[in-house]
Amino acid sequence: MVPNALFVACVALLAAPLGVHSLWPIPRTLSTGSEGLKLAHGFAIQFQGSLSHHAPADLKAAVSRTLYQLKHDGLERLVVGRAGADTDKIAKARQLNALKVELVASASNNILGITQNANLPIGMRDEAYTLHVPADGSPSVLSANSTLGLFRGLTTFSQLWYTSGSTIYTVEAPITIWDKPAYPYRGLMLDTARNFFPKADILRTLDAMSYVKASTFHWHIVDSQSFPLVIPEFPELSAKGAYAPDQVYTPADVQEIVAYAGARGIDVMMEIDTPGHTSAISASYPEYVACPDARPWASFANEPPAGQLRLASPSVLTFVQQLITSVLKELPGPYFSTGGDEVNLNCYKMDNITQTQLVQHNQTFEQALDTFVQATHKPILGAGKVPVVWEEMALNNNVTLSNDTLVMVWISSANAKAVVDQGFQIVHAPSDYFYLDCGAGGWVGDFVAGNSWCDPFKTWQKAYSFDPLANITSDQAHLVLGGEQLLWTEQSSPSNMDSIIWPRAAASAEVFWTGNTLPSGNATSTSEALSRLHDLRYRLVQRGIRAIPLQPHWCALRPHACDLTA
Ligand SMILES: *[C@@H]1O[C@H](CO)[C@@H](O)[C@H](O)[C@H]1NC(C)=O
Ligand SMILES: *[C@@H]1O[C@H](CO)[C@@H](O)[C@H](O)[C@H]1NC(C)=O
Numbered sequence: 001m002v003p004n005a006l007f008v009a010c011v012a013l014l015a016a017p018l019g020v021h022s023l024w025p026i027p028r029t030l031s032t033g034s035e036g037l038k039l040a041h042g043f044a045i046q047f048q049g050s051l052s053h054h055a056p057a058d059l060k061a062a063v064s065r066t067l068y069q070l071k072h073d074g075l076e077r078l079v080v081g082r083a084g085a086d087t088d089k090i091a092k093a094r095q096l097n098a099l100k101v102e103l104v105a106s107a108s109n110n111i112l113g114i115t116q117n118a119n120l121p122i123g124m125r126d127e128a129y130t131l132h133v134p135a136d137g138s139p140s141v142l143s144a145n146s147t148l149g150l151f152r153g154l155t156t157f158s159q160l161w162y163t164s165g166s167t168i169y170t171v172e173a174p175i176t177i178w179d180k181p182a183y184p185y186r187g188l189m190l191d192t193a194r195n196f197f198p199k200a201d202i203l204r205t206l207d208a209m210s211y212v213k214a215s216t217f218h219w220h221i222v223d224s225q226s227f228p229l230v231i232p233e234f235p236e237l238s239a240k241g242a243y244a245p246d247q248v249y250t251p252a253d254v255q256e257i258v259a260y261a262g263a264r265g266i267d268v269m270m271e272i273d274t275p276g277h278t279s280a281i282s283a284s285y286p287e288y289v290a291c292p293d294a295r296p297w298a299s300f301a302n303e304p305p306a307g308q309l310r311l312a313s314p315s316v317l318t319f320v321q322q323l324i325t326s327v328l329k330e331l332p333g334p335y336f337s338t339g340g341d342e343v344n345l346n347c348y349k350m351d352n353i354t355q356t357q358l359v360q361h362n363q364t365f366e367q368a369l370d371t372f373v374q375a376t377h378k379p380i381l382g383a384g385k386v387p388v389v390w391e392e393m394a395l396n397n398n399v400t401l402s403n404d405t406l407v408m409v410w411i412s413s414a415n416a417k418a419v420v421d422q423g424f425q426i427v428h429a430p431s432d433y434f435y436l437d438c439g440a441g442g443w444v445g446d447f448v449a450g451n452s453w454c455d456p457f458k459t460w461q462k463a464y465s466f467d468p469l470a471n472i473t474s475d476q477a478h479l480v481l482g483g484e485q486l487l488w489t490e491q492s493s494p495s496n497m498d499s500i501i502w503p504r505a506a507a508s509a510e511v512f513w514t515g516n517t518l519p520s521g522n523a524t525s526t527s528e529a530l531s532r533l534h535d536l537r538y539r540l541v542q543r544g545i546r547a548i549p550l551q552p553h554w555c556a557l558r559p560h561a562c563d564l565t566a
């Protein structure tokens with residue numbers, strides 16, 4: 001009986017449809033066949049209609065990158081025998097000569113580029129596309145109503161193919177896809193203040209983000225430990241606050257990063273955290289900072305060194321407004337974050353200047369904080385942009401926020417409901433699902449048995465199991481803009497950047513692109529996702545991202561063979 005049962009199981013495995021193991025995030029609607037198709041030697045991506053004469057430069061560049069990926073990914077299919085398993089299918093495969101790329105219903109000569117689309121207000125970004133890859137060798141067609149949609153479609157197209165020697169092929173033709181994201185905000189947050197990340201590492205990360213169709217790079221650029229942002233109007237901030245003269249982001253660096261992101265469909269949302277997390281400002285403007293490096297630090301801040309902006313000081317308000325105005329004008333995106341997390345009351349209590357100013361203005365701490373937050377949001381609103389804050393500003397402090405303020409929920413997933421109950425739009429960034437830094441122990445030297453505060457390590461499965469609409473009513477669902485995974489970098493640098501982010505950050509990219517339903521109509525599940533995530537991980541490695549393995553290679557070649565129930 002046992003050999004028979006095994007035999008039946010093997011036949012069932014072989015007879016099962018191949019499934020699209022190669023796509024991440026999986027499209028909303030998808031149908032595939034089981035025929036082979038290979039790219040012809042002269043395979044070309046051709047612009048149709050208005051695009052043939054007026055394709056924006058960033059779309060042309062995206063096409064070039066796609067052709068490069070098709071040629072150089074060099075990924076063999078993840079099956080026992082790898083490419084050798086497909087010899088028969090490849091031999092019978094028709095050749096595909098072209099992918100035709102068209103903008104539907106656009107006769108305009110003034111076509112918005114990917115970059116311009118990526119920086120539109122979030123509700124106006126059109127990322128939808130359709131893609132048809134016939135099995136008979138007739139041209140494939142990618143169409144969309146925006147160049148951003150075309151870019152997302154090119155990203156999908158680039159994931160359809162495997163390599164066998166010099167042959168680039170699929171075994172799943174014909175393929176038809178209709179796709180658009182479930183949520184517009186699909187992000188990754190990087191902290192570049194606890195440890196510094198050179199520009200090249202950020203650019204590589206933006207590439208990886210674009211491979212999983214992420215839409216937002218949340219750049220937590222400065223913090224108490226260092227101030228690497230060069231602001232020409234306030235050069236001393238970075239001159240005295242950066243770790244080293246060459247560990248800074250100049251205006252040219254920021255422009256390059258913003259442009260690189262935009263061309264990959266990614267909006268850069270910068271954060272200057274205030275009034276807490278600002279000790280680094282004391283190096284250049286000691287008069288603006290309360291309790292700088294006060295000890296014991298744990299009484300005055302969640303992390304050393306302590307130090308917060310003197311929130312009741314009129315000259316500090318003017319300074320922060322000028323600082324935000326200077327930074328804002330370099331950024332094309334619609335959002336800007338003023339942070340607002342972990343404001344420490346003890347720090348202000350021990351600061352005689354703040355106490356004196358509160359008395360002078362006849363204000364409580366809460367009132368002064370309200371004045372401060374409104375003042376810092378004024379230049380953002382004045383520029384027609386949307387202020388972003390961490391959840392405490394909505395839940396713990398009595399501050400008046402404009403009704404379009406975007407609130408990042410980070411302390412716990414369970415707090416999302418309370419924020420949307422106030423009518424604010426939210427981004428899910430909960431530490432209990434999406435923090436990439438948890439589980440690496442305590443980093444404080446004399447804390448031998450210490451764990452990270454957000455233990456345990458958040459696996460990709462945990463992140464993938466997140467439900468964006470948990471406890472949120474259907475009339476509140478529109479307030480959920482999406483979510484992001486976050487890397488706080490107390491224990492990260494370029495040396496472990498790829499491995500701590502990838503492939504884990506792909507989990508939320510799919511949660512917020514695909515939503516909770518697979519194209520089959522079934523609910524998403526980690527067991528369905530695993531083989532596709534393997535595929536993505538191997539492809540990331542082929543593209544130069546040092547993503548870590550999810551399992552032994554043996555399991556990667558045998559979908560479901562390492563499931564608990566297998
Ligand atoms: C493009 O717009 C047309 C007309 O509004 C619509 O029918 C079509 O679904 C859109 N295509 C995509 C890929 O969103
Ligand atoms: C604040 O004022 C108190 C009382 O006047 C004084 O004892 C203390 O040293 C002052 N603290 C600082 C940091 O100046």
Ligand SMILES: *[C@@H]1O[C@H](CO)[C@@H](O)[C@H](O)[C@H]1NC(C)=O
Pocket residue numbers: 362
């Ligand atoms: C301070 O404010 C309180 C409440 O807002 C008010 O009752 C009081 O008269 C004010 N005191 C001064 C000196 O302005």
Ligand SMILES: *[C@@H]1O[C@H](CO)[C@@H](O)[C@H](O)[C@H]1NC(C)=O
Pocket residue numbers: 366398
């Ligand atoms: C919050 O602020 C408003 C307006 O400043 C005030 O009326 C209200 O009493 C404050 N609530 C609390 C709980 O402090």
Ligand SMILES: *[C@@H]1O[C@H](CO)[C@@H](O)[C@H](O)[C@H]1NC(C)=O
Pocket residue numbers: 403404
């Ligand atoms: C904010 O309030 C204004 C004016 O009442 C309204 O037009 C707008 O739709 C509101 N925005 C949000 C996000 O609720």
Ligand SMILES: *[C@@H]1O[C@H](CO)[C@@H](O)[C@H](O)[C@H]1NC(C)=O
Pocket residue numbers: 413414415416417470471
């Ligand atoms: C949903 O509500 C339940 C019951 O109040 C709570 O236990 C759970 O943590 C909440 N989950 C989220 C994600 O808000």
Ligand SMILES: *[C@@H]1O[C@H](CO)[C@@H](O)[C@H](O)[C@H]1NC(C)=O
Pocket residue numbers: 520522
């Ligand atoms: C959907 O889920 C059901 C129940 O788990 C399963 O039997 C079926 O094979 C799934 N369908 C697809 C297309 O994966």
